Amino acid sequence: MVQRKGPGVRLELPTLQNWSCHNCGGCCRQHDIEITAEERERILAQTWSREEGVDPDRLVEETGGGGRRRWRLSHQPDGACVFLDERGLCRMHARYGEASKPLACRLYPYTFHPDENSLRVGLRFSCPSVVSNRGTPVLAQKATLLRLSQEVVPAGYAGVAAPPLVSGRPLEWSQLHVLTGVLGELLGEDQQPVVLRLLWCLGMLSLLEASRDTGEIPFPRQVGQLAEAVRRELPGLSRQPMQPPAAMARRLFRMTVAQYSRKDTFQAEQQTWRYRWKLLRSIWRFTSGKGQTPVLQEGFRPVPFVDLERSCGEMTPEMNGVLSRYLQVKVESLHFCGLAYYGVPVVEGFASLALAVASACYLARWLARGDGRSQWQLDDVQRALAVVDHHHGFSPALGQTSFRARQRWLWTQREVTRLVLWYGQ
Ligand code: SF4
Known part of the structure; x- marks a missing residue:
C-alpha cells in the first residue's frame, strides 16, 4: 500500500x-x-422480497x-x-x-x-x-x-519496501523499475513468438540471479547487458533444442495445472466430503498422468493425458498477442511479486508467472483435444487464460509453502524454461 x-x-x-x-x-x-x-449493515437495511427474486x-x-x-x-x-x-x-x-x-x-x-x-x-x-x-x-x-x-488505500498508510530479487538480496524501488522496464521491453518484441520472449526474460533473470552484486557495474547497465546477451545468444524457436522436461518436472507441473483448473463452486463446497474425495482422486490422476483427464470444471472434456503431450501447432499472431498482453499487464502492474503476489521475491514470482502461461497453454491444448481438434485456436487460449487467472495471485492455495516449494524446485532445476518451451508451441 x-x-x-x-x-x-x-x-x-x-x-x-x-x-x-x-x-x-x-x-x-x-x-x-x-x-x-x-457493507453488511447497508445491505441488510435494503428492502427485498421473494417476489422480486431475492430472499430477504x-x-x-x-x-x-x-x-x-x-x-x-x-x-x-x-x-x-x-x-x-x-x-x-x-x-x-x-x-x-x-x-x-x-x-x-x-x-x-x-x-x-x-x-x-x-x-x-x-x-x-x-x-x-x-x-x-x-x-x-x-x-x-x-x-x-x-x-x-x-x-x-487506508489513510495514513506509510508505504512498503520493494520486494527482493531473491531471498536475502534486496532491491531498491528504482532497481525494480529498471528490471520491470527491461522485462516489459523484451515481452513487447511483437515480431517474435511470445514463448521466445518469455525464454529471454527467464534467461535474463537466471543470469541476474547467478551474478554477484559487486557494485562495480551500475544496476541498469548490468540488466541492460544481460538482456542484450540473452537476445543475442538464445536462438529463435525453430533452433531451440526441444528437450522434453524431466518426468518429475512434468508430474509437478501437472499438479500445478490441477490447482489452476479446479473450480470450487458454491454448490461443490456444500457437498463437503464428496467434493473433497472427488478433488483428491482428480489430483491423484493428474499426478500419475495416466489414462483420461478428470473433469475439474465445465468445458473440459476427458481426453487421454498422453494427447496433451503432443503439440497443437504454431500459435497465430492473435494467440501470441493475448499471451504477451497478459504478461505485460502483469509485469507493468507488478502483479507477480511482493505484496501483490503472496509476498514472493521477483525471480520466484516471474517463474510462477511463466508457469501460469505454460499451464494456460496446457489447458488450451486440452480444450482443443476435447473438441476433437488437433490444432488449437484463439478461443482455446482465451478461455484457458481466464481459468488460470481466476486463481493466479488470488487463490490462497497458490501462496502455500508446498505450492511455492514445487515452483521453486522447477526453477532451480531449470525446468521452467523447458516446460514453457514444451507446452507453449
Ligand atoms: S465484469 Fe467481466 S465477468 Fe463481470 S459481468 Fe462484466 S464482462 Fe462479465
Whole structure:
C-alpha cells in the first residue's frame, strides 16, 4: 500500500489494455464476494422480497476462517450471487445504483498494487472482456480509477519496501523499475513468438540471479547487458533444442495445472466430503498422468493425458498477442511479486508467472483435444487464460509453502524454461 499524497494517490495504468463490462454475469457466478461489516449493515437495511427474486432472509452469510467474523454475499441455489437476475444483471445496482454495491464488486476486474509512491493498476483476466481486450482503453478511465483508489488505500498508510530479487538480496524501488522496464521491453518484441520472449526474460533473470552484486557495474547497465546477451545468444524457436522436461518436472507441473483448473463452486463446497474425495482422486490422476483427464470444471472434456503431450501447432499472431498482453499487464502492474503476489521475491514470482502461461497453454491444448481438434485456436487460449487467472495471485492455495516449494524446485532445476518451451508451441 501507498502513502496518500495530498487529495489522492498517483496511478500507473496499463498501456495496452481495454475494458468495459459487457454484463456476461460471469464474475457474479464465479466469485465469493466478501463484504465489510459496514457493507453488511447497508445491505441488510435494503428492502427485498421473494417476489422480486431475492430472499430477504438470505442476503448475506458468515464465512469462516481468519479468527474474526467475516461476511459474504449469499448465493442462489445454482451458485450465482443472490442479487443476479435472469438477464445477468445486478438487482442491487438496478435499484440502488452503482455506489450501493460492495467495494469488491465495484473494483472487479481492476486490481491495485503498491509501488514506491503510486498505485499500479492491473486487471483480472478471469473476465472475458479483459481477455478479449474489449471496451474503453484503461488509460481513458483514470478518473473512475482514482475515485476507486481512494477507497482502497487506508489513510495514513506509510508505504512498503520493494520486494527482493531473491531471498536475502534486496532491491531498491528504482532497481525494480529498471528490471520491470527491461522485462516489459523484451515481452513487447511483437515480431517474435511470445514463448521466445518469455525464454529471454527467464534467461535474463537466471543470469541476474547467478551474478554477484559487486557494485562495480551500475544496476541498469548490468540488466541492460544481460538482456542484450540473452537476445543475442538464445536462438529463435525453430533452433531451440526441444528437450522434453524431466518426468518429475512434468508430474509437478501437472499438479500445478490441477490447482489452476479446479473450480470450487458454491454448490461443490456444500457437498463437503464428496467434493473433497472427488478433488483428491482428480489430483491423484493428474499426478500419475495416466489414462483420461478428470473433469475439474465445465468445458473440459476427458481426453487421454498422453494427447496433451503432443503439440497443437504454431500459435497465430492473435494467440501470441493475448499471451504477451497478459504478461505485460502483469509485469507493468507488478502483479507477480511482493505484496501483490503472496509476498514472493521477483525471480520466484516471474517463474510462477511463466508457469501460469505454460499451464494456460496446457489447458488450451486440452480444450482443443476435447473438441476433437488437433490444432488449437484463439478461443482455446482465451478461455484457458481466464481459468488460470481466476486463481493466479488470488487463490490462497497458490501462496502455500508446498505450492511455492514445487515452483521453486522447477526453477532451480531449470525446468521452467523447458516446460514453457514444451507446452507453449
Ligand atoms: S465477468 Fe467481466 S464482462 Fe462479465 S459481468 Fe463481470 S465484469 Fe462484466
